Amino acid sequence: MVEWVVELFGKGHERAAFACGKPPLDDFIHSRVNQYEKRRLGKTFVAVPKGGKRVLGYYTLAAGAVAFAQVPPDASRKLPKHPIPVVLLARLAVDQSAQGMRLGEGLLLDALKRALDLSKGLGVYAVEVDAIDDQAAAFYRKYGFTPLLDAPLHLYLPISTAEDVLA
Ligand SMILES: CC(C)(COP(=O)(O)OP(=O)(O)OC[C@H]1O[C@@H](n2cnc3c(N)ncnc32)[C@H](O)[C@@H]1OP(=O)(O)O)[C@@H](O)C(=O)NCCC(=O)NCCS
Numbered sequence: 655m656v657e658w659v660v661e662l663f664g665k666g667h668e669r670a671a672f673a674c675g676k677p678p679l680d681d682f683i684h685s686r687v688n689q690y691e692k693r694r695l696g697k698t699f700v701a702v703p704k705g706g707k708r709v710l711g712y713y714t715l716a717a718g719a720v721a722f723a724q725v726p727p728d729a730s731r732k733l734p735k736h737p738i739p740v741v742l743l744a745r746l747a748v749d750q751s752a753q754g755m756r757l758g759e760g761l762l763l764d765a766l767k768r769a770l771d772l773s774k775g776l777g778v779y780a781v782e783v784d785a786i787d788d789q790a791a792a793f794y795r796k797y798g799f800t801p802l803l804d805a806p807l808h809l810y811l812p813i814s815t816a817e818d819v820l821a
Contacts, residue, residue, distance in 0.1 A: 656703045663698035669709040674747035711748040718742030724802040740782040741769040766816040780810045
């Protein structure tokens with residue numbers, strides 16, 4: 655098992671061979687990540703082997719908002735009727751060579767920790783994710799994400815629950 659660390663994406667990271675099995679997620683890290691960085695549309699964090707540069711996995715965060723009407727009633731009855739501020743976990747993927755070794759879990763927990771840290775200086779009610787398919791949704795549900803009301807793959811995790819998951 656390779657020891658890995660999470661770093662902010664930079665130009666020196668080797669990502670041409672990255673393949674997670676989902677073409678849109680591969681395409682992002684191969685071809686689009688630099689534009690997202692340049693235009694400040696998302697910040698990407700990569701897992702690399704300790705002392706190395708080859709990308710084994712990554713996630714991307716952006717600011718987001720969820721419509722009040724999409725929040726399930728048990729949560730929304732305690733919320734104001736306006737868009738709810740969230741951190742959007744826009745992408746998360748692990749290279750096929752490293753899948754099944756708890757790197758996905760490590761990246762998810764790192765993303766939740768980062769969202770929790772952000773919530774100390776900015777209103778963040780939850781972390782939002784648009785799972786790419788049912789399998790990805792099953793992965794997120796394991797960690798407590800539940801569906802919003804508009805689509806079964808549109809999930810959220812209140813930041814207070816993230817705090818419990820990380821404890
Ligand atoms: C989904 C993905 C991120 C999981 O990463 P991983 O490193 O293979 O998973 P881990 O080894 O960290 O697994 C942690 C736990 O999640 C479970 N798990 C992993 N993939 C799962 C899936 N698709 N559905 C349900 N559970 C899953 C594991 O069985 C493990 O459970 P355990 O605690 O009971 O042992 C990875 O397989 C991947 O990149 N897939 C392709 C891209 C993708 O679907 N990304 C989702 C973002 S939209």
